[in-house]
Amino acid sequence: MKFVTFVHDGAIEAGVLRGESVTGLSGAGYADMLSVIAGAREARVRIESYLESSPVSVPLASVKLRAPVPKPNKIICVGLNYRDHAEESNMEIPKVPTIFCKFATAVIGPGDGIVLPKVSSKPDYEAEMAVVIGEGGRNIEAGDWSRHVFGYMNLNDVSARDYQMATTQWLMGKTFDTFAPMGPYIVSADEIADPHDLDIKITINGEVLQSSNTKHLIFRIPDLIAYLSSVFTLEPGDIISTGTPAGVGFARKPPRWLTAGDDVVVSVQGLGELRNPVIAE
Numbered sequence: 001m002k003f004v005t006f007v008h009d010g011a012i013e014a015g016v017l018r019g020e021s022v023t024g025l026s027g028a029g030y031a032d033m034l035s036v037i038a039g040a041r042e043a044r045v046r047i048e049s050y051l052e053s054s055p056v057s058v059p060l061a062s063v064k065l066r067a068p069v070p071k072p073n074k075i076i077c078v079g080l081n082y083r084d085h086a087e088e089s090n091m092e093i094p095k096v097p098t099i100f101c102k103f104a105t106a107v108i109g110p111g112d113g114i115v116l117p118k119v120s121s122k123p124d125y126e127a128e129m130a131v132v133i134g135e136g137g138r139n140i141e142a143g144d145w146s147r148h149v150f151g152y153m154n155l156n157d158v159s160a161r162d163y164q165m166a167t168t169q170w171l172m173g174k175t176f177d178t179f180a181p182m183g184p185y186i187v188s189a190d191e192i193a194d195p196h197d198l199d200i201k202i203t204i205n206g207e208v209l210q211s212s213n214t215k216h217l218i219f220r221i222p223d224l225i226a227y228l229s230s231v232f233t234l235e236p237g238d239i240i241s242t243g244t245p246a247g248v249g250f251a252r253k254p255p256r257w258l259t260a261g262d263d264v265v266v267s268v269q270g271l272g273e274l275r276n277p278v279i280a281e
Contacts (some may be wrong), residue, residue: 001047002185003151005033005070005109012070017185018049021057024151025050033069035187037134037150038236044188044227047266067109068153070131074134074238075180076101076228077157079170081218081243082088088251096273097219097227100170102157106180113279114158115178116162116260123258126244127202127210127266129195133238140229148234152195153188154266154274155241156202158258161198161250181266181276182239191270196220198269200245204262212245214268219243 002017006024013024014033029051030036036043049231079098082085108114116123133149137159157174158181164173192198195214202210219227224240249256261276 001188001191003033003036003068003188004183004185005066005068005256007066008058008063011065011149014196016051016054016061017237018042018051018057020060022060022063023051023055023057027055032215034237037069037132040135040207046101047222065110065184066203067182068184069237070107070109070184071108071237072237073086073235075106075241076238077102077185077241078219078224078243082212082216082245083218084212084216084246085244085248087246088142088246097224099228102175102180106175107178108178108181108272108276110184110276112181112183112275112276113178114181114257114258115155115176115279115281116258117160117176118281120160120162120176121257122161122250124161124249125202125204125209125258126159126248127200127265128155128157128241128267129198129200129241129271130182130215130266131195131224131242132133133155133191133234133240134236136233136235136238138229139234139265140234142222146189148225149189149221149235151188152192152268152271153182153186154268154271155239156181156266156276157241157244158266183272183274184272187271198271199267202247202267203265206263209249209256210245210247214242216245217242
């Protein structure tokens, strides 16, 4: 299934995208995406039954898609998780995952503007595959990872490199408002045969600037879930953004920074296209 959060006639609702139509899930008893995710297997069974009852749907063109999880409790990001990106960054290949976070105020959805902050002169892009946690837990075994994944989606880890590199702590350069575009939908885990073999790319104004495959991840999803949950509890709706491959703007010669008017598209195989315009603050 493709799960969305959408606005129709002024109301925000969780839904399922089927072809060019969206079916809201309030009629199935789910007010928002977090309640769908937290509902686990019971929610999936109820939603499947509800969809079989021929509920009212609306055309996709008549709704505004929001970020699938508009206010996640945690947005956990993995840095330097592709060998070629670590090398282009002149960083050592990490022996343990490099972890930072974004705040929920950074989240935007498909079609929303990435706002270039006035205080930064080095805004950059990063195409990533994000994992949406379903069943939460602490001290999860790597072998049990798939039981804890609700689904997958595109994410753009927009980064202000001047703020990011000003200190050894990256957070401030990573969590400007609008710096976490995600979507357009969550693809349920059962529809992705192998999340470690998906093409990933970013295009800006039609030019491919990043192109790789998730098979090149240094730390794979089982390792990340085990490592993160050894420190803190993973909760339903938490997002793990798994890292970006080579081709980011700051490593190019000359650097390729985001500029107002850019059209940025992140696409991970099977997860649709996340398109966002870039606008000045």
